[in-house]
Amino acid sequence: MTKLSIEPVTRVEGHGKVTLSFDDSGKLDKVNFHVVEVRGFEKFLEGRYIEDAPIFTPRICGICQVSHHLASAKAVDKVFGVKIPETANMLRNLMQQASNVHSHALHFGMLASPDLMFPTTDDALKRNLLGVAGENMDMIKDSIAMRKVGQTIVQKVGGRAIHPVTAIVGGQSKPLTEEERDELLTLSDNLVETAERTLNVGKEMVENLKEKDLMNLGYFESYHMGLVNNGAQDIYEGNIRVVNSEGKIEYEFDPAEYANYITEGVRPYSYLKFPYLTEKGEGEGKGAYRVNTLSRLNVCDKMPTPIAQKYYEEFVKTYGKPAHQPMLFHYARLIELLSSSELIRKFLEDDKIVDTDVRAEVDPKNITGEGVGCVEAPRGTLIHHFKTDDRGIINDTNLVVATVQNNPAMDIGVQKVAEKYIKTPEDAKPHILNHMEMVIRAYDPCLSCATHTIGEEPKMLSMDVYQGGKLIKTL
Template sequence: MGKKITIEPITRVEGHGKVTIKLDDDNNIVESRLHIVEFRGFERFVQGRPYWEAPVLVQRLCGICPVSHHLAAAKAMDVVVGAGEGNGLTPTADKVRRLMHYGQIFQSHVLHFFHLVSPDLLFGVDGDPATRNIVGVAQQFPELATQGVMMRKFGQEIIKATSGKKIHGTGAIPGGVNKCLTKEDVDNFLHGADPLNIDKMISWASDAVELFKDYHLKNKKFIDEFAYFPSNHLSLVRKGDGALELYDGVLRAVDADGKIILNDVDNQEYHHHIAEGVKSWTYMKFPFLKHLGKEKGWFRVGPLARLNVAEFIPSEKAQREFELFRAYTHGKPNQSSMHMHWARLIEVLHAAEEMKRLLLDPDLTKGDLMTTGTRKGEGVGIIEAPRGTLFHHYKVDPQDHITMCNLIVSTTCNNEPMNQAVNWVARNVIAGNEKVPEHMLNQVEVAIRAYDPCLSCATHAMGKMPLKISLEDQSGNILDEVIKG
């Protein structure tokens, strides 16, 4: 009788993930699938609401990256109010938004590395699960854990200063922003008491990159080979020179050999090039490049994809690290899932450097905040969220009500890649084993975590987050069961 391993939450209403791995009688992998329950009702909920509410409303979609949704919606509505497509804002509005975005990228990536990834790296994926967590890191590597906490704090303070509030900020509005920074804000971020100042953040970001490189040097086989698979990669790049661009750019994709397969497409035209496929076993869609079709057109997004697609990084220290990153695969796209962490930390360094550049720019404190123009009936906003490319597309009627909303979130784009990563673990770690001990199941999580999926969107009430891991035969009989969280 075959077996099925299921990893699923018990009571989550939505936004949860479940992994099923089916084994035959000889413990060979029959099938592996990652199911992510994605909530689509939000798109209907937005319909009928005034367009100017969208940048605030969409933050309710996700408690993990509300700033990314806030900015993507604001960018789409910039188009609707005739303020241009990313480059039409006043210098102050553009720079305040960029600072907000880099604050979000910085704090989100830091959380992922220090909180989610460092326990696996420091204690090993087969380490004692009782201590393989952030508290264990704090016990044995307190300096590192403190850095993580302080870096998160700094990023959160940047978000608060630019968006106006710690949660449900209102900083970005259609056509601009509703506040600039004060000189006191800027001075605090530049010269705040140690360690909460930008120079310390840059220094610690550099240290984090070195930490990963040192680990990589000592664990090359694991980092290079774990969940390795070839794919296409997609991200925004800066229009004109192909630089890494996280806030506003054109869409570019490369194939596994580095050949450009989507060439600098304007945001407003994305729907001519990208479609969303469906599969019978999951509600989550599978985005793909139309001209390549569902089977060959899927792509990865996120830090790894961004560094595979971009031609350079426009900040000094991050560019030096980028050159090492690209040289490691001889200029070809890097296909190792675990190198996502390397790419993510290079982006942390870039975000820190960009925050400093912006904080030194006097435009941040000037008062020209808004742009207006000729009203349009449709707008698209695309942004590189921490987890990858995020698409917001709206249509608005003459009475200012939203009539259509389509969102493609980063985790959706990485749906097929995460399935590929889980499949790699199933075939290379779990296959052939009678029992599936905790360290093997953790490797399934390690593969998924590399993509930093947002599985915990929206509702976080106590009792709604646990995870059930069960081992079943193909008839559905439970052979073993573990509850986590």
């Protein structure tokens, strides 16, 4: 038997690998995506005071930290049965949109663009950020500029650019001052224009994949899930909607009811769980669903902002609805980048954003004992679920992270690529192996976020030991 591996998968957050096994006759036998790190946030949150959860959970990740901060804060508000003031809600939403801009600009400009610009080259020294900069430095500069706007807003609203602290039980710990608002308005003056310019560059790059017969890399049909607010795409609040592979609405439910619809399974070769829709079964893609930007466009009826709506309509006209191609997550990501940029301007131009009423009174004795908070992280639907005792001490935690929900799709996607391009080990050319990474990167996975639990240990994780280029043994 021959085994090949892509280790590590690059230009993603966290640690993962892909293995390809061939039988004794040299035919492709098995392909799997492995996530090989373990983190224990669900476990060590037990015994902590519930109001500390929004401070601990952002430490899961340095990119998705705002989404973890807000999902926890919303859950904590539910535990104390408190409704936060309108301005506090606006500030949290502003922070969420800014984080979306920061993350999407980072992914497109630095992580995904080498795949889109150089999808067929075997030269790894060209297929990177410096190679992209040599072809289109303005695009890289635009990505950096948008990241600066996003991170500065998070710093002003959240108290820190990384791991914000201001979303507390009952609202926000501090208001946004007039001076800060004016500074952010000036800083974001060209944000919408820059986002639209980036969208048009990225749209052309994605469309060029058609000419290279790469648009259907990792293609399969599935359910899609995302938040909608009165039918509109929303990354901060709303109901969870699930559509089937034909676009029909299967479910729409309050996030607090998620456990009635989602079951988390395990496989022996990865520390990542494999969620599926409870009533739809599991295995061989049954019940598999996807989250993230393309899924959010597939489940919504419209975008919440006018310019993004124009591009959404063009997208649907071109690719249909629902669209299932993983490469279209890039295109959808840029439409959403534009939408968040428009919303940032809308929030900052609203005088309510500088109101000083940002925290509701909280009764520390009014503990309901359970709370669920949900937002759309840049990578998809994120659910934080806490249970406490009557003193408000956490005794049970479940974090349903976006990348976990896309784990079945990434696993299926790399198998699809291998089945199409690799019949024997000799077919595994560098650019073909990179096609498998392209599918993974299309989902913009955050593997550190996803490997959050201590549970059943996989039985088939392996490490090959070599000496002098010869395989000695497998552990």
